[in-house]
Structures are given as structure tokens and as C-alpha cells.
Amino acid sequence: AVYRSVARLLNVDSDEIALLENATVAWDKAFYSLPFNEGDRILTCQSEYGANYVAYLQMAKRIGVKIDVIPNDEFGAVDPVALDSMIDDQVKLISITHIPTNGGLVNPAEAIGVIARKHNILYLLDACQSAGQMPLDVQAIGCDMLSAAGRKFLRAPRGTGFLYVRRSLLQTLEPSTIDHFAGVWVDADNYELRPDARRFELWENNYAARMGLGVAVDYALDLGLDVIYARAKSLADRLRTGLEKISGVTVQDLGREPCAIVTFSFDKMVSEQIAEKLSAQNINASVSDSETTRLDAIARNLPHLVRLSPHYYNTEDEIDTVLDVLQTVLK
Numbered sequence: 001a002v003y004r005s006v007a008r009l010l011n012v013d014s015d016e017i018a019l020l021e022n023a024t025v026a027w028d029k030a031f032y033s034l035p036f037n038e039g040d041r042i043l044t045c046q047s048e049y050g051a052n053y054v055a056y057l058q059m060a061k062r063i064g065v066k067i068d069v070i071p072n073d074e075f076g077a078v079d080p081v082a083l084d085s086m087i088d089d090q091v092k093l094i095s096i097t098h099i100p101t102n103g104g105l106v107n108p109a110e111a112i113g114v115i116a117r118k119h120n121i122l123y124l125l126d127a128c129q130s131a132g133q134m135p136l137d138v139q140a141i142g143c144d145m146l147s148a149a150g151r152k153f154l155r156a157p158r159g160t161g162f163l164y165v166r167r168s169l170l171q172t173l174e175p176s177t178i179d180h181f182a183g184v185w186v187d188a189d190n191y192e193l194r195p196d197a198r199r200f201e202l203w204e205n206n207y208a209a210r211m212g213l214g215v216a217v218d219y220a221l222d223l224g225l226d227v228i229y230a231r232a233k234s235l236a237d238r239l240r241t242g243l244e245k246i247s248g249v250t251v252q253d254l255g256r257e258p259c260a261i262v263t264f265s266f267d268k269m270v271s272e273q274i275a276e277k278l279s280a281q282n283i284n285a286s287v288s289d290s291e292t293t294r295l296d297a298i299a300r301n302l303p304h305l306v307r308l309s310p311h312y313y314n315t316e317d318e319i320d321t322v323l324d325v326l327q328t329v330l331k
Contacts, residue, residue: 076254104258113142
């Protein structure tokens with residue numbers, strides 16, 4: 001049932017879904033199954049997440065792949081025109097973070113998918129921040145692989161995540177690690193990989209957490225991802241508008257239509273101290289370290305950022321309370 005629910009969330013078939021411990025494990029399972037060769041190029045974005053980028057660097061060190069960063073458009077998102085101009089015979093993978101961890105930017109996943117399909121290039125999408133926040137239709141996006149977490153906007157337990165792999169690609173991929181669940185030991189000298197995406201799983205799992213993931217996905221589907229996104233985004237817009245009125249605050253979100261992740265910095269107090277002051281008032285805030293999106297941090301000279309992520313269950317009064325508290329603590 002959980003496989004069917006996740007498949008419904010993405011508009012795919014359940015045999016294309018693997019359930020894993022978290023988004024990073026899901027992403028790594030896909031990335032490290034790809035047969036890279038020396039000189040292959042990986043195209044990625046300036047806002048790419050640190051966990052993914054260090055994997056690119058490891059593959060560059062281990063095999064000799066090349067990493068090329070796609071330029072941004074005028075709004076700070078991946079520029080599809082620039083991406084199209086970068087394609088050559090050496091490009092092996094387009095790998096994009098849909099929504100970066102350090103702000104409200106939404107990269108143009110569908111436009112990137114059009115280019116990937118046109119040139120027959122594999123496309124890996126990190127949907128860690130977008131799953132549960134907005135509709136995700138893999139058929140429209142056109143990605144070959146997608147990874148996501150349960151614990152973020154889906155509100156599932158920690159220790160849950162999932163991986164989608166297109167059925168036509170599955171049979172060509174050998175997971176980096178297998179056991180007798182992923183690969184059946186058919187005789188003394190041979191094994192056969194499972195035909196479905198569960199070849200990326202291992203035998204031992206936290207079934208209680210998986211059940212929680214299924215309940216969370218069903219909950220989101222029942223509410224409607226379009227309704228969830230409209231509500232969460234409206235609250236984030238209200239928060240940004242209020243933050244922009246506070247002297248010394250800089251809202252750091254990029255994109256034409258920022259999503260429900262709001263980040264800001266303050267010129268007279270470090271973000272860690274601001275987050276502590278908010279926590280003391282029972283307001284949940286986190287700090288986005290520049291190390292997690294180093295390329296973007298270097299390009300924009302970003303400090304560590306305060307991150308606030310309203311969701312559909314929040315109220316307008318709660319947003320106003322956050323702004324009132326910040327007006328006080330940032331004096």
C-alpha cells in the first residue's frame with residue numbers, strides 16, 4: 001500500500017518505487033548506480049545541495065568525470081536556454097536540486113526535462129524540499145530518477161525516503177550494494193537482480209516508519225497537493241512581505257515565484273542567535289549553513305541564513321506573531 005501511495009504521489013507505477021531510509025540514501029542509490037567513464041560530464045545547478053555535490057567531486061576524483069554548473073536566469077533559477085547550449089556527446093547526467101535548502105527558489109524542473117528528453121540524457125531530480133509541498137508529476141517533469149525525504153513537507157517520520165526510477169532505465173542499472181533481497185541467489189555462481197525498483201533496497205527495514213510514510217502521503221493526497229501548495233505559499237508570501245519591512249533584514253529568496261521556504265539575514269546579529277531567540281518564544285526556525293549550498297553562497301556572498309518554513313496548518317495570526325517577535329528581538 002505504501003508503494004502504491006508514493007507512486008500515486010508522483011504519477012508513476014508502484015514497481016518504479018523503492019522505499020529507503022532518507023533522501024540522501026535514495027539519491028546516492030541512484031547516482032552511484034550510473035556507469036560513469038572518464039571524461040563524462042555532469043551538469044548541475046548553482047544552488048545544488050552539498051550532499052550531492054560532494055558525490056560529484058568524489059566521482060571526479062575516482063573516475064575523472066567533469067562537473068559543469070548551468071548558469072542562472074535573471075531570477076536566479078537554472079536557465080534552460082543556457083542548459084541546452086551546454087549539451088554535447090560527453091554529457092552523461094543532468095542532476096538538479098528542485099528546491100534548494102537555502103531559500104524559496106524553485107528550479108524549472110519541467111523545462112529541464114524537455115531538454116533532457118530532447119537529447120536523450122539521464123535526468124536525476126532531488127525533490128527533497130518539494131515532495132509534500134507542491135504537486136510532483138513525474139510524467140510532466142520528465143525526469144528518469146527522483147529522490148525525496150519523508151520528514152520534510154510530507155510530515156512523515158524521520159528515517160523515511162523514497163526513490164523513483166523509470167522502468168525503462170531500471171534494467172540497465174546495477175545498484176552499488178545489494179543483498180539477497182535486491183539480488184536473488186539463483187545458483188552457486190550466479191544472482192539475478194529484482195526486476196523492479198526494490199533492487200535498490202536491502203532486506204532489513206523499519207516497517208513502522210514506512211507505515212508512517214504511507215499515512216503521511218495519503219494525508220497529503222487527500223488534502224490535495226495543489227491546495228497545500230497554494231496555502232503554504234500564501235503564508236510564505238505574507239511572511240516575506242513582513243520581513244521586508246523590518247530594518248536591517250534582507251530576504252534572500254530567489255526565483256520568479258518563491259515557494260514556502262523563507263530565508264533571511266540580519267545585518268546586526270548572526271543567524272544562529274536569531275534562531276535561538278525565536279526558539280525561546282516557541283517558534284521553530286533553523287539555520288541554513290553556507291556550506292550546504294556553497295556555490296550559491298560564494299556567488300552571492302551569503303552568510304548563514306535564518307530559515308522559516310510555514311506549512312498549510314499554520315495560520316495568518318502565527319505568521320504575524322513571528323513578525324512581531326522578530327521586530328522585538330532584532331532591535
